[in-house]
Amino acid sequence: xxxxxxxxxxxxxxxxxxxxxxxxxxxxxxxxxxxxxxxxxxxxxxxxxxxxxxxxxxxxxxxxxxxxxxxxxxxxxxxxxxxxxxxxxxxxxxxxxxxxxxxxxxxxxxxxxxxxxxxxxxxxxxxxxxxxxxxxxxxxxxxxxxxxxxxxxxxxxxxxxxxxxxxxxxxxxxxxxxxxxxxxxxxxxxxxxxxxxxxxxxxxxxxxxxxxxxxxxxxxxxxxxxxxxxxxxxxxxxxxxxxxxxxxxxxx
Amino acid sequence: xxxxxxxxxxxxxxxxxxxxxxxxxxxxxxxxxxxxxxxxxxxxxxxxxxxxxxxxxxxxxxxxxxxxxxxxxxxxxxxxxxxxxxxxxxxxxxxxxxxxxxxxxxxxxxxxxxxxxxxxxxxxxxxxxxxxxxxxxxxxxxxxxxxxxxxxxxxxxxxxxxxxxxxxxxxxxxxxxxxxxxxxxxxxxxxxxxxxxxxxxxxxxxxxxxxxxxxxxxxxxxxxxxxxxxxxxxxxxxxxxxxxxxxxxxxx
Numbered sequence: 460x461x462x463x464x465x466x467x468x469x470x471x472x473x474x475x476x477x478x479x480x481x482x483x484x485x486x487x488x489x490x491x492x493x494x495x496x497x498x499x500x501x502x503x504x505x506x507x508x509x510x511x512x513x514x515x516x517x518x519x520x521x522x523x524x525x526x527x528x529x530x531x532x533x534x535x536x537x538x539x540x541x542x543x544x545x546x547x548x549x550x551x552x553x554x555x556x557x558x559x560x561x562x563x564x565x566x567x568x569x570x571x572x573x574x575x576x577x578x579x580x581x582x583x584x585x586x587x588x589x590x591x592x593x594x595x596x597x598x599x600x601x602x603x604x605x606x607x608x609x610x611x612x613x614x615x616x617x618x619x620x621x622x623x624x625x626x627x628x629x630x631x632x633x634x635x636x637x638x639x640x641x642x643x644x645x646x647x648x649x650x651x652x653x654x655x656x657x658x659x660x661x662x663x664x665x666x667x668x669x670x671x672x673x674x675x676x677x678x679x680x681x682x683x684x685x686x687x688x689x690x691x692x693x694x695x696x697x698x699x700x701x702x703x704x705x706x707x708x709x710x711x
Numbered sequence: 712x713x714x715x716x717x718x719x720x721x722x723x724x725x726x727x728x729x730x731x732x733x734x735x736x737x738x739x740x741x742x743x744x745x746x747x748x749x750x751x752x753x754x755x756x757x758x759x760x761x762x763x764x765x766x767x768x769x770x771x772x773x774x775x776x777x778x779x780x781x782x783x784x785x786x787x788x789x790x791x792x793x794x795x796x797x798x799x800x801x802x803x804x805x806x807x808x809x810x811x812x813x814x815x816x817x818x819x820x821x822x823x824x825x826x827x828x829x830x831x832x833x834x835x836x837x838x839x840x841x842x843x844x845x846x847x848x849x850x851x852x853x854x855x856x857x858x859x860x861x862x863x864x865x866x867x868x869x870x871x872x873x874x875x876x877x878x879x880x881x882x883x884x885x886x887x888x889x890x891x892x893x894x895x896x897x898x899x900x901x902x903x904x905x906x907x908x909x910x911x912x913x914x915x916x917x918x919x920x921x922x923x924x925x926x927x928x929x930x931x932x933x934x935x936x937x938x939x940x941x942x943x944x945x946x947x948x949x950x951x952x953x954x955x956x957x958x959x960x961x962x963x
Binding site: 475476482573574576577578580581584666667669670671673674677678680681682685686688690691692 | 727728734824825826828829830832833836918919921922923925926929930932933934937938940942943944
């Protein structure tokens, strides 16, 4: 594949596998979830946000080129913040408390779904164990995030009276950061994935990353939307409806 | 806690968190799943079975006592087999082909749910990264398996005309192996988990293992029972009913 054909193929992964297609997001953005369900989303995604700079520090630790590290370290700064600027994790915590969760409960990570933990930890493992090129490629989901962020902010502000623009401040900076990061990573991948094996591997890494995001929403949907069965020990919102009376009898 | 009080606490984890309580198992054992759903279970659990000796070899590699290793290595022999005896993985593959799956498709692990991969990989990570005592404690779910195995074999033979005793041969040996393994591990944990920190840690390890099993069934239920949404790229049985027409409108 030419570099441009590879880019087209990577963008096709986003069109078919990115989590903008997941029904949990459709409900979230349509304003049809209740407060407990939005809380469950914010609580679980905190664990993802918390893992991002750990993931990026892992990638940084594997880069041997100082010029590459100089670019990549900005991701860690963006998420961890600095003395005069709140980072992404702090803003996500503000989002979680803004929708009514206790900050200490959120940062303890008690109550998150096990699937959230396994999926996010798999992301850190991927960038630790796979070749650096694949680790970089796994970040390319950010290519697809501007669209979903716009839809989400508009939909959540319109749909939930308990959500304010201040609550969603996390997403403002991401609208600039994500495309900047994604363009750099895409350019790197297009220049370095030259053999068909490397190209297949970076496509696979991006598909795996999409699965990591998708799995988190599957778990939220299963636990809090239908059939509403949070696993033992997981967060139970006050307004969780009782589970569906009986398991759906499947067709024989 | 005394060693016996610790045992009681560990058994309580099983009573409240082991996957015999999961609604997917209730459907499986009641004979109310269709063939494609049973195939999805067999396909995904193959990835778990495949991981067990890797998990046990990881534990073995961390044991410094030859006497301990001599006992533990039997688990690997049981699952990998020998010249004259089929191992657990081979028997599981026979189960999977027995319910109609292609052997090459099963062993390729293409088509498994991403959540299956993340959960099983988390199990291997746990025994690699946590103290050896916790790695051993995470195997204690086998304390609870004889009950579910009896229920399963009886229920599946009665409920599915495409399942034979030969198909389920995997479970015969497990009825002897699992209690033997579990009693040894339980005795080890009771003797070595002495401080309250160690006792809390082994309880936590067993809870995490229960979550690893539970998460796999959540994913099966979500993908193949309700709302029947296999993630992109996952196995789609021929007889998969179309997804529920619309996401369930949750209560406000």
